[in-house]
Amino acid sequence: MNLFFEIQQLKKERNAIILAHNYQIAEIQEIADYVGDSLGLSIEAARTKTDVIAFCGVHFMGETAKIINPSKKVVIPDLHAGCSLADSCSAKDLEAYLQRHCQKNYYVVSYINCSAGVKALSDVICTSGNAVKIVSRIPKDRHILFVPDQNLGAWVIEQTGRTMELWKGNCHVHVEFTRDSIERARKEHPEAKVVAHPECSYAVRLLADEVCSTEKMIAYCQNSPSHAFVIVTEEGMLHRLRREIPGKIFIPGPTGHCACAECHFMKMNTLEKLYRCLHALTPEILLPEELRAAAEIPLRRMLEWSK
Numbered sequence: 001m002n003l004f005f006e007i008q009q010l011k012k013e014r015n016a017i018i019l020a021h022n023y024q025i026a027e028i029q030e031i032a033d034y035v036g037d038s039l040g041l042s043i044e045a046a047r048t049k050t051d052v053i054a055f056c057g058v059h060f061m062g063e064t065a066k067i068i069n070p071s072k073k074v075v076i077p078d079l080h081a082g083c084s085l086a087d088s089c090s091a092k093d094l095e096a097y098l099q100r101h102c103q104k105n106y107y108v109v110s111y112i113n114c115s116a117g118v119k120a121l122s123d124v125i126c127t128s129g130n131a132v133k134i135v136s137r138i139p140k141d142r143h144i145l146f147v148p149d150q151n152l153g154a155w156v157i158e159q160t161g162r163t164m165e166l167w168k169g170n171c172h173v174h175v176e177f178t179r180d181s182i183e184r185a186r187k188e189h190p191e192a193k194v195v196a197h198p199e200c201s202y203a204v205r206l207l208a209d210e211v212c213s214t215e216k217m218i219a220y221c222q223n224s225p226s227h228a229f230v231i232v233t234e235e236g237m238l239h240r241l242r243r244e245i246p247g248k249i250f251i252p253g254p255t256g257h258c259a260c261a262e263c264h265f266m267k268m269n270t271l272e273k274l275y276r277c278l279h280a281l282t283p284e285i286l287l288p289e290e291l292r293a294a295a296e297i298p299l300r301r302m303l304e305w306s307k
């Protein structure tokens, strides 16, 4: 069976769009209608007119698409594709924390890498691509609680000068990059610029020439006069960069113990599973309406503030 052909056929029959994150395997990136970062994917999900969204990413991304598209069918290739960062902040723990500190009347900013339950408790959502812009819009007299990524939160504090309290969560993939591993990469490739995702630790961000979201990495590498780049994020990003900027060299950022970093959740999706989910229209993302509607408010606020 030619999976590429069969998926294209099914896509037409189901009136579906295939959205894929930059960390997906090359074959999925090649067949997707849109490949991008969390922000671009949310905008695309809000814009699509199709009946079905096949979301190739991790669970919270499919959930985000469902939150803004209650009447559409949102299917994902693997229901078990989770996110260690989203798991580091449960809705139950966040609710208990907000209750314990109710006198602070926090303005809760949640990185999009969180569950629908956490989104429902938030005032506004952000992605790594718009976090600085979103936080800058929050009234100065409000105490901000930023969840769940402490590294992204710390980077936003550096960029905006805003004081924020940070939830102590992190991404198990991005914290594998170390000061030593990036220093080693710099020595091996002295001509290359180092581009890191803001989910990396402070020590790694300090060594980078540029810190930005996966989508902004494309523009940075395109516009930079440099010819080579060490890419300090999940390795799926290299495919997108090599495809869109064929004339330049992209080197995977090494971790403390590996030549490159891989998110095993992102890599749970395969072409076979994509075919199966379009064929059977399952696994489907389903949310209780009350929860979905509560999560939609901060998400729509983010989309509005991102314009």
Ligand code: 13P
Pocket: 036, 037, 038, 039, 113, 127, 128, 129, 171, 197, 199, 213, 214, 215
């Ligand atoms: P982006 O916001 O750059 O898409 O990153 C999402 C993510 O999961 C990073 O680990």
Ligand code: SF4
Pocket: 058, 082, 083, 084, 085, 086, 113, 171, 172, 173, 174, 234, 263, 265, 266
């Ligand atoms: Fe989550 Fe990290 Fe994987 Fe991104 S790379 S989906 S933050 S576990």
